[in-house]
Amino acid sequence: xxxxxxxxxxxxxxxxxxxxxxxxxxxxxxxxxxxxxxxxxxxxxxxxxxxxxxxxxxxxxxxxxxxxxxxxxxxxxxxxxxxxxxxxxxxxxxxxxxxxxxxxxxxxxxxxxxxxxxxxxxxxxxxxxxxxxxxxxxxxxxxxxxxxxxxxxxxxxxxxxxxxxxxxxxxxxxxxxxxxxxxxxxxxxxxxxxxxxxxxxxxxxxxxx
Amino acid sequence: xxxxxxxxxxxxxxxxxxxxxxxxxxxxxxxxxxxxxxxxxxxxxxxxxxxxxxxxxxxxxxxxxxxxxxxxxxxxxxxxxxxxxxxxxxxxxxxxxxxxxxxxxxxxxxxxxxxxxxxxxxxxxxxxxxxxxxxxxxxxxxxxxxxxxxxxxxxxxxxxxxxxxxxxxxxxxxxxxxxxxxxxxxxxxxxxxxxxxxxxxxxxxxxxxxxxxxxxxxxxxxxxxxxxxxxxxxxxxxxxxxxxxxxxxxxxxxxxxxxxxxxxxxxxxxxxxxxxxxxxxxxxxxxxxxxxxxxxxxxx
Numbered sequence: 001x002x003x004x005x006x007x008x009x010x011x012x013x014x015x016x017x018x019x020x021x022x023x024x025x026x027x028x029x030x031x032x033x034x035x036x037x038x039x040x041x042x043x044x045x046x047x048x049x050x051x052x053x054x055x056x057x058x059x060x061x062x063x064x065x066x067x068x069x070x071x072x073x074x075x076x077x078x079x080x081x082x083x084x085x086x087x088x089x090x091x092x093x094x095x096x097x098x099x100x101x102x103x104x105x106x107x108x109x110x111x112x113x114x115x116x117x118x119x120x121x122x123x124x125x126x127x128x129x130x131x132x133x134x135x136x137x138x139x140x141x142x143x144x145x146x147x148x149x150x151x152x153x154x155x156x157x158x159x160x161x162x163x164x165x166x167x168x169x170x171x172x173x174x175x176x177x178x179x180x181x182x183x184x185x186x187x188x189x190x191x192x193x194x195x196x197x198x199x200x201x202x203x204x205x206x207x208x209x
Numbered sequence: 210x211x212x213x214x215x216x217x218x219x220x221x222x223x224x225x226x227x228x229x230x231x232x233x234x235x236x237x238x239x240x241x242x243x244x245x246x247x248x249x250x251x252x253x254x255x256x257x258x259x260x261x262x263x264x265x266x267x268x269x270x271x272x273x274x275x276x277x278x279x280x281x282x283x284x285x286x287x288x289x290x291x292x293x294x295x296x297x298x299x300x301x302x303x304x305x306x307x308x309x310x311x312x313x314x315x316x317x318x319x320x321x322x323x324x325x326x327x328x329x330x331x332x333x334x335x336x337x338x339x340x341x342x343x344x345x346x347x348x349x350x351x352x353x354x355x356x357x358x359x360x361x362x363x364x365x366x367x368x369x370x371x372x373x374x375x376x377x378x379x380x381x382x383x384x385x386x387x388x389x390x391x392x393x394x395x396x397x398x399x400x401x402x403x404x405x406x407x408x409x410x411x412x413x414x415x416x417x418x419x420x421x422x423x424x425x426x427x428x429x430x431x432x433x434x435x436x437x438x439x440x441x442x443x444x445x446x447x448x449x450x451x452x453x454x455x456x457x458x459x460x461x462x463x464x465x466x467x468x469x470x471x472x473x474x475x476x477x478x479x480x481x482x483x484x485x486x487x488x489x490x491x492x493x494x495x496x497x498x499x500x501x502x503x504x505x506x507x508x509x
Contacts, residue, residue, distance in 0.1 A: 035498045115498075128436075128444060128497065195316050195386035195500030200436035200445060201343040205295070206460030207446060207467030208422065208453045208484035 028119040029126070031076050036066075036114040037129040039196040041083075043110055044135035054136035055095070055102030062109060063136030066101040066116070072124035074098035076117040082109040101130075107138035112194075128200075276356035277329035279374040286333070293325055293335040293362045293371065295342070295432060295448060295465045301334040302362055302369035303327055305351060308427035309508060311391065315350040316430075316502030317358060317373070318384040325371030329357045334371055335364070342433040342448065347502030349388075349430045363432050363450040365463070367425050388503040392431070392468075392496070394486055396424050396509050399478050401468075401488055403495050410495055416476045416487035418453075424484050425451045425466060426507045431499060432465075443470035445497050449505055453484040468496060468505075 044050075044062035054063025066078060075098055081087040082105040093101045105111070111132075120126045282290075291297050302325070318339075325335040339346055341363060352359035356376035362369040375383055391404040394415070402412040418424035429450040436445055446469040453464040464484075471477070471487035488496065 032494070034494075128494070192315060192385045192387040195347065195388040195502060197498050198344065198431075198434040198501045200434045200497070202436050202438055203343045204437040204439075205342055205433075205435060205446065205448055205465060205467070206462030207448055207465050207469065208418070208456060208459045209442065209469070209482060209487075 027122040028074075029122050031117050031119050032126060034116055034118055034127055034129050035197050036116075037069075037131045037199060039199050040114065041110045041112055041193075041196070042132065042135075043108065044105070044137045045108070047132065047135040049134035051134045051136050052139075054104075054134075055100075057102055057104040057136060059136075059140045060107070060138055061104040062107050062138050064103040064105065064111065065133045065135070066103070066114070066130055067133045068099040068118060068130050069127050070120075070124070071099070072121040073118050073127045075101050075130075076119055078103070078114070078116045080105075080114045081112045082106070083112050085109050113197075276376050277354075279324070279326060280330065280332055282324050282333050287324065287336065290324065290333055290336045291364075292322075293337045293364045293369075295363045295450075295452070296463045297335075298365040299325075299335045299362060299369050299371070300366070301327060301332075302364065302366075302371050304366075305361065305368040305370050305427065307351070308368050309506065310351075310428065311506065312349055312351055312428075312504055314387045314389055314391075314504070315353075315358075316347050316386050316388050316500065317350060317360060317375075318345050318347045318386070318502070319373070320382045320384060323373050323382065325360075325362065325373055328372050329354055329374075331372070335362070337362070337371070337373065342435060344433050345501065347386075347430075347500065348450075349428075349502050349504050351428070361428070361430055361450055363430075365452050367429075367451050367454065368427050386500070386502075388500045390499040390503040392499065392503065392505040394424070394505065394507045396426065396480075396507060399480065401486060401492060403492070403499070411492065413489050413492040414478045415489075415492070416471065416478070416482050416485075417480050418482050418484040419480050422453060422455050422483040423480075424482070424486060424507060425454050426509050427451070429466075429505050429507065431496075431501050431503050431505060433501065434497060442472055443493070445469065445493055447496055451507070456483060459483055469493070 044064065051065065054065045057063035064080070068075065075093045076091075078090040078093075078101045079087060080090070080103045085105050088103065090101055090103055093099075101116070114132075116130050118127065118130070291299060293299055293302075319337050321339055323337045324333045325337050326332065327334050337346060337348070337360070348360040348362065350358045350360055351370060354372075356374060357372050358375045359370050359372050362371050373383070375385075389406045393402045393404070394400070394417070396417045399415055399417055400412055401415045403410040432448045432450050434445060434447055437443075446467050448465045448467045451466040453459065453466060456464045458464050466484045466486075468486045468488055470490055470493045474489065476482075476487055477489060
């Protein structure tokens, strides 16, 4: 993971330098990495907050709208990993500002992970995470031509994926509940899906400071 | 392929939703459904298990025949069993047989309260609730037996474990995942390291317990990720499954050992805490990404 973000950090640093020389004199602190606040996996259809439009994401794709939780921090880069679809790194943000980021995925794709490189104005408090504000489930059918093949097969995977079909439709809504094989075994019978990143709970517990 | 390239968004600003609060976690619905389905572990006879696995291979049939069914727990007894939380003590819980071993990373989350047994076929000792400190319960698996998993418990005494029945009849009530993270804390060296997939993500100099209130050693786990509503010394606190061996209570709490930040960096590298591990902000940020239930190995 660190190796993957290493490149992102470098790219983000170049972008930050460009913005600093071209834009107004907003001074930012160093880039840093923050996690997505919401636990993954998430499907666009299964997410609780929907909207009709997510930036310029076409309505043939699931749209994902991420925001930062304060007015002093902006995205430098956003890396999201979908299944299917793999990882994509986004370096152009807004509208309306660089605290908003949009991503598109195949309809029904599962957001497996998301992480961002951000920067905060000098003197302001760094943020601890970013949020998935809402999703825009695909509403139109793409005229995708499937790759010719023999008999379509569905390979069992850790994370369910939409069943292949001739066209991509919004009816492909995978279940994100992880499966656990029924076969008993002294050791884990099959690879378990990755455990989700935690979501902070707003409460307190006196620990042995 | 387009998703691999930078995207310039031109959406309608009027539709931008600026909310920043968290939404309901996806697992809430699952938990509610599971709770509605019942909370008492149902004893499953060997004959039923044999039928369930009759379509499997011969080895599976053998495995099924080896599964020890759980002791039946009537609802009244279930209600009386102590909940395995950071606030409770489970004296009857068997101790961790290998307190310094690294596990395979398996973590489990009960979707509904599960009975914890002293061993396969042995009496119940507690109930593992579906939530801990307001979040989902995740505990690491430290040993497996056909149809059963041994997990670390968040209760006193330190190194308490228990067995949960995970055969087919109960699989629907258990979320099984794998964490590839490992946190190592070397008390003597006052170092905390985080590994992901066996590769180090970072090592930081930290504060550990003072000689009179030492940080307990052994393997434990990340119990929760808390964001205090009015933070004083740290924006995040990560309670562990361990408790102080010298303090039965601390600050009104049960003496839970935690990992958290500290505003004064001069404490890092010193043994001055009451058992908690104080870490720099960079370490706290990395730790906040690690799944709950992930193993924390504390050595002297």
